[in-house]
Amino acid sequence: MPRKSARKTAGKLPDIRAVAAVAKVSIATVSRTINGSSLVSERLSKRVWQAIKQLNYLPNTHARTLVSGRSRLLGIIVENITNPFFPELIQSFEEIAVAGGYEILVSSTNSDPGVLAACARRMLERKVDGVAVMTFGEEEPVLDQLVHRGVPIVLAEFKLDDPKASTILLDYSTGIHAAIRHLADLGHRDLGFLAGPYSLHSAITRENDFRAAIEAAGLPIQKKWIIECDHTLKGGVAGFEQLRKLATHPTAIVCSNDMTAIGVLRAAYMAGLRVPQDLSVIGLDDVDFAEYTLPPLTTIRLSRTDLAHAAFEALRTQAEDPDNPKMQREFLVSTSLVVRGSTAPPAAVHLKG
Amino acid sequence: MPRKSARKTAGKLPDIRAVAAVAKVSIATVSRTINGSSLVSERLSKRVWQAIKQLNYLPNTHARTLVSGRSRLLGIIVENITNPFFPELIQSFEEIAVAGGYEILVSSTNSDPGVLAACARRMLERKVDGVAVMTFGEEEPVLDQLVHRGVPIVLAEFKLDDPKASTILLDYSTGIHAAIRHLADLGHRDLGFLAGPYSLHSAITRENDFRAAIEAAGLPIQKKWIIECDHTLKGGVAGFEQLRKLATHPTAIVCSNDMTAIGVLRAAYMAGLRVPQDLSVIGLDDVDFAEYTLPPLTTIRLSRTDLAHAAFEALRTQAEDPDNPKMQREFLVSTSLVVRGSTAPPAAVHLKG
DNA sequence: GTGAAAGCGCTAACAA
DNA sequence: TTGTTAGCGCTTTCAC
Numbered sequence: 001m002p003r004k005s006a007r008k009t010a011g012k013l014p015d016i017r018a019v020a021a022v023a024k025v026s027i028a029t030v031s032r033t034i035n036g037s038s039l040v041s042e043r044l045s046k047r048v049w050q051a052i053k054q055l056n057y058l059p060n061t062h063a064r065t066l067v068s069g070r071s072r073l074l075g076i077i078v079e080n081i082t083n084p085f086f087p088e089l090i091q092s093f094e095e096i097a098v099a100g101g102y103e104i105l106v107s108s109t110n111s112d113p114g115v116l117a118a119c120a121r122r123m124l125e126r127k128v129d130g131v132a133v134m135t136f137g138e139e140e141p142v143l144d145q146l147v148h149r150g151v152p153i154v155l156a157e158f159k160l161d162d163p164k165a166s167t168i169l170l171d172y173s174t175g176i177h178a179a180i181r182h183l184a185d186l187g188h189r190d191l192g193f194l195a196g197p198y199s200l201h202s203a204i205t206r207e208n209d210f211r212a213a214i215e216a217a218g219l220p221i222q223k224k225w226i227i228e229c230d231h232t233l234k235g236g237v238a239g240f241e242q243l244r245k246l247a248t249h250p251t252a253i254v255c256s257n258d259m260t261a262i263g264v265l266r267a268a269y270m271a272g273l274r275v276p277q278d279l280s281v282i283g284l285d286d287v288d289f290a291e292y293t294l295p296p297l298t299t300i301r302l303s304r305t306d307l308a309h310a311a312f313e314a315l316r317t318q319a320e321d322p323d324n325p326k327m328q329r330e331f332l333v334s335t336s337l338v339v340r341g342s343t344a345p346p347a348a349v350h351l352k353g
Numbered sequence: 354m355p356r357k358s359a360r361k362t363a364g365k366l367p368d369i370r371a372v373a374a375v376a377k378v379s380i381a382t383v384s385r386t387i388n389g390s391s392l393v394s395e396r397l398s399k400r401v402w403q404a405i406k407q408l409n410y411l412p413n414t415h416a417r418t419l420v421s422g423r424s425r426l427l428g429i430i431v432e433n434i435t436n437p438f439f440p441e442l443i444q445s446f447e448e449i450a451v452a453g454g455y456e457i458l459v460s461s462t463n464s465d466p467g468v469l470a471a472c473a474r475r476m477l478e479r480k481v482d483g484v485a486v487m488t489f490g491e492e493e494p495v496l497d498q499l500v501h502r503g504v505p506i507v508l509a510e511f512k513l514d515d516p517k518a519s520t521i522l523l524d525y526s527t528g529i530h531a532a533i534r535h536l537a538d539l540g541h542r543d544l545g546f547l548a549g550p551y552s553l554h555s556a557i558t559r560e561n562d563f564r565a566a567i568e569a570a571g572l573p574i575q576k577k578w579i580i581e582c583d584h585t586l587k588g589g590v591a592g593f594e595q596l597r598k599l600a601t602h603p604t605a606i607v608c609s610n611d612m613t614a615i616g617v618l619r620a621a622y623m624a625g626l627r628v629p630q631d632l633s634v635i636g637l638d639d640v641d642f643a644e645y646t647l648p649p650l651t652t653i654r655l656s657r658t659d660l661a662h663a664a665f666e667a668l669r670t671q672a673e674d675p676d677n678p679k680m681q682r683e684f685l686v687s688t689s690l691v692v693r694g695s696t697a698p699p700a701a702v703h704l705k706g
Numbered sequence: 707g708t709g710a711a712a713g714c715g716c717t718a719a720c721a722a
Numbered sequence: 723t724t725g726t727t728a729g730c731g732c733t734t735t736c737a738c
């Protein structure tokens with residue numbers, strides 16, 4: 001038996017040449033067929049597809065990327081995959097990207113700039129066609145790396161003056177105003193706010209919108225009732241306890257995200273306070289979980305699907321149509337109030353326990 | 354100005370040739386330096402690293418993969434990224450993989466075999482060095498694709514007779530026995546079990562271990578108190594409601610996972626039942642969340658870190674040392690009981706509400 | 707419409 | 723120890 005044949009049967013995966021041989025065409029025709037070029041006659045195209053099926057051929061993306069310069073890989077960097085908001089976002093992003101013919105590379109930074117830089121570097125090595133930076137802050141140093149190499153990026157809540165960078169603006173204001181109005185209508189006047197870590201743009205924007213909404217509602221702002229937390233369950237517990245130590249207490253607490261709110265629910269329970277009778281609580285995000293807390297959480301919904309769509313769209317247009325002069329570079333995602341069981345009219349007992 | 358220089362300044366990324374030119378060595382030496390070959394003299398190595406830094410050079414992984422045949426990419430396919438268990442697993446897996454010089458490709462199938470097949474195909478195209486299939490069931494059809502192409506895989510709770518396939522056995526038994534003993538010691542005799550979907554190996558194993566533990570504790574098994582749910586919050590609620598409709602009720606419910614248990618907590622609350630006074634509840638997984646439910650959930654811990662470690666180790670050894678005859682192909686991850694606030698001695702009122 | 711051939715950026719075998 | 727060179731599997735001119 002000739003050597004060549006022996007080697008073939010020995011398990012080498014079929015390549016484009018093998019397909020070409022079986023279909024009795026050139027490798028160029030195989031390539032064109034796979035890539036849907038209109039220049040291939042139906043007759044040959046049919047033969048090629050048949051050969052592909054017969055050999056169970058899978059194109060090698062690395063070879064493809066090497067010559068075409070496009071990897072069809074999109075990076076998504078999130079702040080903390082352990083916060084349910086992000087898996088839900090990743091899930092949407094993956095679905096949309098895969099439907100669009102892309103693969104995704106996921107990284108979670110835990111708000112560590114070093115980790116973030118390493119992620120960016122790895123994504124650069126993998127020649128991603130774009131990166132969605134969903135860290136909501138601390139991204140500036142990394143941006144340079146990415147932008148400098150001409151990789152399209154999309155950021156949340158942060159504008160960058162570079163043609164390759166897009167921004168998704170989050171309109172928290174609508175949802176937060178609705179929340180404050182809801183509370184005011186219920187009769188609350190004393191509102192606290194458990195903020196996210198100030199290192200995040202989102203945390204700052206949310207707090208500002210809270211303050212603006214309070215003023216718009218004609219209510220007083222109590223600075224000591226605005227406390228920086230860290231967007232985690234534990235942080236929510238800690239924030240609540242800090243609030244409790246004060247001489248006076250709010251009758252309702254708005255939280256910068258759902259995790260914080262769920263932490264508050266827990267801490268209030270431990271302190272013997274009933275939600276919503278003794279204390280009203282509002283979250284932000286509307287993670288899947290929010291519907292199942294005790295009591296079900298009233299919260300401000302931020303659609304992961306919308307966010308994922310905007311991120312993908314921004315990246316796709318940048319990657320596939322980079323020279324379009326009137327490309328959309330700003331996207332807006334809105335928020336809305338979802339009323340559930342954690343809000344009610346205020347009672348006499350305020351955080352007293 | 355010569356054309357070449359103009360082109361360079363025009364933004365082409367530095368390649369290995371550029372580094373070689375700056376360092377005044379051959380490209381082979383650059384390659385050796387990057388790959389830590391011991392054959393490079395310190396003098397040249399230093400020059401090369403300096404040139405790399407100066408040019409801000411990043412090796413092209415696709416070119417590397419193409420010639421070396423190794424992508425340093427590991428796939429991880431999970432059942433449902435929306436179940437907090439999985440993000441925590443992915444997080445661990447990513448950390449370990451990155452530390453080991455690998456990148457990961459994440460996919461979530463939502464228990465859809467079609468999606469799973471598509472994932473596997475995409476991973477094959479990307480030439481992953483291995484795949485961790487953490488779907489706990491329904492993986493057989495896909496296995497063929499992967500195994501047939503010689504890609505190392507690691508499965509949870511499913512043995513495959515192929516030299517490239519490893520298995521992680523989960524010892525639920527220890528944790529479940531401890532849980533039943535805990536309940537028995539508290540005085541419970543009437544125990545229910547909300548199972549996972551029977552399409553998952555894990556669900557079946559867990560239920561079997563529950564039955565075995567009940568018998569071992571000398572307690573009666575009530576078949577009607579064993580109900581198939583689906584490992585989701587909603588499923589937990591539904592399972593509880595089904596249980597409530599029965600003529601008699603268990604005083605304690607063990608759940609196949611934490612999501613189910615949290616659903617039960619929610620449903621019990623809605624039904625006016627107090628946990629743990631009126632009903633004891635035990636989960637399985639010990640997701641981060643479990644500590645923050647109301648009341649904090651007593652649960653059987655399954656370490657994500659251990660699981661991630663085992664998966665990575667299995668894949669790494671298969672990828673890097675495939676011919677080692679005495680390679681470990683079975684790994685064991687254990688479970689243990691974590692007692693928190695959702696269990697207490699039984700009261701007279703049983704699920705009556 | 708189709709094919710031949712030139713690389714994409716890198717590793718590894720072989721020479722020196 | 724270092725350099726030269728032949729591809730890895732594919733896309734994309736450029737001829738025909």
